[in-house]
Amino acid sequence: MTAAPSSSSSSSSSAPSSRPHILSVAKLAPFFMSQLQASFEVHDRLHDSDPAAFAKIAPQIRGIAGGGESKVPRALQQQLPALEIISLMGVGYDGIDVAAAIERGIPVTHTPNVLNDEVADLAMGLMLSVARRIPLADRYVRAGRWAKEGPMPLARKVSGARLGIVGLGRIGQAIADRAQAFGMSIAYTARSAKAGLPYAFYPTAAALAAEVDFLIVITPGGAGTRHMINAEVLAALGSGGYLINVARGSVVDEAALVDALQRGVIAGAGLDVFENEPHPLEALWALDNVVLTPHMASATVQTRQAMADLAADNLRAHFAGTPLLTPVPECA
Numbered sequence: 001m002t003a004a005p006s007s008s009s010s011s012s013s014s015a016p017s018s019r020p021h022i023l024s025v026a027k028l029a030p031f032f033m034s035q036l037q038a039s040f041e042v043h044d045r046l047h048d049s050d051p052a053a054f055a056k057i058a059p060q061i062r063g064i065a066g067g068g069e070s071k072v073p074r075a076l077q078q079q080l081p082a083l084e085i086i087s088l089m090g091v092g093y094d095g096i097d098v099a100a101a102i103e104r105g106i107p108v109t110h111t112p113n114v115l116n117d118e119v120a121d122l123a124m125g126l127m128l129s130v131a132r133r134i135p136l137a138d139r140y141v142r143a144g145r146w147a148k149e150g151p152m153p154l155a156r157k158v159s160g161a162r163l164g165i166v167g168l169g170r171i172g173q174a175i176a177d178r179a180q181a182f183g184m185s186i187a188y189t190a191r192s193a194k195a196g197l198p199y200a201f202y203p204t205a206a207a208l209a210a211e212v213d214f215l216i217v218i219t220p221g222g223a224g225t226r227h228m229i230n231a232e233v234l235a236a237l238g239s240g241g242y243l244i245n246v247a248r249g250s251v252v253d254e255a256a257l258v259d260a261l262q263r264g265v266i267a268g269a270g271l272d273v274f275e276n277e278p279h280p281l282e283a284l285w286a287l288d289n290v291v292l293t294p295h296m297a298s299a300t301v302q303t304r305q306a307m308a309d310l311a312a313d314n315l316r317a318h319f320a321g322t323p324l325l326t327p328v329p330e331c332a
């Protein structure tokens with residue numbers, strides 16, 4: 001969280017409003033916030049900025065709006081006796097205590113599918129960037145090294161290589177579509193094999209890693225996938241292998257990854273997500289065989305607008321008494 005939240009609602013009137021009160025739990029994009037403010041009384045991160053004011057308004061809060069990285073623990077839900085819905089602008093919802101919400105009949109909504117292309121594009125971009133050393137090459141030219149030292153060392157070919165996808169869901173399949181156009185062979189792991197798809201299934205990440213050159217991770221975060229990519233998986237990927245993580249930082253044991261990168265256990269990594277955001281391990285910063293991006297896989301104007309529209313539509317649907325557009329599977 002980078003900016004100080006505003007301390008109260010969007011209403012300029014001192015008269016009580018009949019519009020539903022919403023708590024935003026993240027710094028929301030202006031094009032999301034403006035939609036919320038048009039329909040609701042929005043209290044922007046008031047629980048963080050002014051706990052006393054929050055305690056007064058809490059009994060009236062009927063909705064929560066947040067992003068894919070937002071935390072909505074049981075303790076926060078318990079402070080909101082009138083809470084009816086939690087709407088996220090993001091597909092991942094590992095920060096939400098969904099079980100606590102379900103106990104009270106509170107639906108949780110997210111924004112699947114509208115970001116598949118964008119996240120798949122960045123996964124391919126990271127794979128190309130680290131294998132072809134594009135950021136390193138950019139720095140090489142800017143530092144005047146081309147003229148002094150000549151061409152850079154040769155890179156690793158991506159087209160035609162063996163790709164493993166950890167998590168073949170909505171985004172994983174969009175990655176596979178792109179990889180097919182690169183002539184890559186495609187294999188995957190997931191909780192279960194997918195009937196009707198022409199890709200080889202491996203029951204574990206380690207078994208998959210042993211058979212591929214590039215391993216792209218695109219599962220949900222949370223307890224079920226925590227440190228699924230560990231030292232054993234990295235050893236299986238091997239000294240010619242590259243890891244790409246566009247899922248959640250928690251899925252990869254980051255200390256084991258740093259060790260593997262430093263010792264040449266794997267060839268390189270492209271990382272959009274980290275265990276402690278926005279503070280990736282500083283040991284990663286010094287490594288030439290990694291490409292780092294700041295959790296930006298869905299961050300284009302077009303896709304973030306589509307995510308905001310869907311998240312706002314879910315809230316509007318709830319308060320209009322019409323069916324939710326995209327509840328998380330546990331609430332569907």
Ligand code: NAP
Nearest residue numbers: 092167168169170171190191192219220221224246247297
């Ligand atoms: P999805 O359609 O639900 O797909 C998730 C896939 O992960 C499924 O194939 C699922 O297997 C697999 N999976 C789940 N738990 C697993 C486990 N314990 N072991 C092995 N595989 C497991 O989700 P999605 O829409 O593709 O999104 C995936 C995730 O990407 C999100 O939850 C979010 O964390 C992340 N994400 C990141 C960014 C970013 O900015 N970097 C943006 C968007 C999304 P089954 O099919 O067998 O159930």
Ligand code: 8YV
Nearest residue numbers: 067068069089090091092298
């Ligand atoms: C965004 C994400 O960073 O959708 C997700 O799960 O991690 C990303 O799209 C975030 O949700 C924006 O609010």
